[in-house]
Amino acid sequence: MSSLLEVRGLGKTFSAHRALADVTFDVARGEAVALVGESGSGKSTTARVIARLTPPTEGSVQFGGARLSNRAFRARVQMIFQDPFASLDPIHTIGYHLARPLVIHKRVTNKSELGARVRALLEQVGLSAELVRKHPHQLSGGQRQRVAIARALAVDPELILADEPTSMLDASIRIGILNLLRDLKEQRGIALVFITHDLASARYLADRTLVMYAGHIVESGPSAEVMDAPKHPYTKLLLASLPDPLRPFTSAPISSPSKSGCPFASRCPEVHERCTSLPALHSITTTRSVRCHAVSASS
């Protein structure tokens, strides 16, 4: 499969804080890739840099093998945000939100076509066309997130960046949004970069999962393999932290990321002298990579 998105050596520094370091990965056409990690691990910053909402300090993002203007880029890459109340303008109708991208990106030629396209967008995300005249406050959280997805679909994008699209929604609503995103990938071949802190959702939706810690990718591979047989000590800790009725809550020490060397060294149960130097993200199989001195291709 050819790469649609190529992220190379991305670094981002906010004043003295290093939010991203050496972030490199590809997304193939029609592929869903999950970025998982705790708050502050750099997953949202990665998406914001890819979406051109903030420039990187180092590295590059290539899309479709071409240099694109911002407008041409946004006609092909769209983003969905975490909070569907904040991402919709309270003074405008749902119809207005969906018409704007169609007009700006010249996807319609006349007014009657515009109305039909807006209604079709609502139907594509499982909403009634009657919502056109409603305002965001008249919709539930799940409906609002569907509107945000419909707005992203207006330009017929090749890639959607979804930043925690379900974390503000109630449990009974979440799975519907995940299923909608999965249908877009499977039926329309839209590639997804799915950001989440929920490993089970990552496995449900994404072909591959990248685990981030302190701005670094520490592990990557097919989602099911990463969950079933994690290699990096951080991934193991993350999986062991999930609520499980069979494992009662017992304490684990917590400390901040290390400033130099392996960022996980200060918390790692398998820490070693060599961990004072930063390990490279190296391949251990054809599909899996790990950033850890203790994990080699043979182990």
Place this chain on the structure above:
Amino acid sequence: MSRLVVEDLRVEYLTAKGRVRVVDGVSFEVGPGEIFGLAGESGSGKSTIALAVLRLLKQPAAITGGRIVVGGRDVTAMSEDELRRFRWREVSLVTQSAMSALNPVIPIGEQIADAIEAHESVARKPALARAAELLSLVGIDPARTKSFAHELSGGMRQRVVIAMALALQPPLVIMDEPTTALDVIVQREILSQIAKLQAQLGFSILFITHDLSLMISLCTHIGVLYAGRLAEVAPAAKLTTPRHPYTQGLVTCFPALHGPRTELVGIAGAPPDPRYPAPGCAFEPRCTQRLAICGTCAPALVRIEKHHEVACHRC
């Protein structure tokens, strides 16, 4: 004797357009050393119940029926002066947002000492010493008494709030989504601390969350709320095989981490608007197992076996 008895509690918003019922006939008990979980979605009434127990509801919300009994006394009949002595000493509260629960311009040790001084005749120095002890109880270096809230991580702030809640050793602590804003690793760390302290000090907990899997791991008993009513009440272990269609749906809303990747359907539709209550069961429009009676008559919560109660015409 039960630490908390909630009996037929009703809370309504008294608006200009009429009364909106948000908690409707809720009854449950929390015994000594129990961790009772209240699960439910946004708007199900779980936080409203927590605030009602502490009589912290703000207008236009008001308790319009039922009783809340703590330590043999009816909280709904207490005067303001009685409430001031009751809150924190008999029942304390841990809220979701630790940043806004802490005062940003006063060191955390001083805040804990303030709470102790407000309830006991104790001098400043011993109060501060107790604050330091409380911090070490929740795993924070006692030297941090001089720290301000913004100098602590999210997880540490939440532990400070837990330390404050335990300052007067109340027999019951209400925890309203105490780990929702935190990532899973810090969440596990804090819940482990809570479980350890609970076993050590013997207080009871009313634990509120929307995360059913977390609740099944932590709690002894669980009540599932839907649209202001209890749909199911059971020991935590029994909720892995729930009886109410809503709880059954909730359990299938969470993707699995291992095993075959199966298609999940979740629960279609959305919770009802409390301004327009339906005559029948509130879950009827979303229920896949509905009967003719469900649209006209709301089912009562009935005991189907020992300690297991369900409000469903099918059970």
